[in-house]
Amino acid sequence: SMGAPASTFSPITLLDLHLAQGADFVLTLPAAYNVGLYVVRGAVLVNGDRPAKTQQLVVLGWNSTDVQLTATEGSLVLVLAGAPIEEPLATYGPFVMNTNEELMAAIADFESGNMGKFPEDE
Known part of the structure; x- marks a missing residue:
């Protein structure tokens, strides 16, 4: 429900998550979104079975509506999510x-x- 003054050409979600060691966070996103999680520092467990540490990027497939992050140490995670632009790249x-x-x-x-x-x- 939060917004920013920047204009985008398709719906996006950008989050800067600061997680204390042991913290759990569940992010609910639209099913059609592509999702990338970049661990700036620390270490997290993604959806209970996918570890990621500092300077690693986790790319989730479509239909990743609920993404669970568990911080195995104090962490900063950048969430990059958005609808596919349906254009050639x-x-x-x-x-x-x-x-x-x-x-x-x-x-x-x-x-x-x-x-x-x-x-x-x-």
Whole structure:
């Protein structure tokens, strides 16, 4: 029921979960969502049988409506969930576009500095 001022093109859920050791958390999501759980620090048990620790990503299949997390130590978990966008994907490293042509253009833009620069790079 919480929201953010950012606009998105499809429904998403983004959560920053801080879990104390031994804490249980159940997240209920729409059945059609894709779900990724990134453990920033700590260790958790996902749905009672899938351990995940610092810097690991757990990707859950569709119909994962109830996701149970048990913190086996104090943990910070980033939840990334959303409806599939139903569009073709072309990916390379951090770049995600719809076609290979768009992908090559994005890489060229990045390499030429058209996506901006960090102050220390100038």
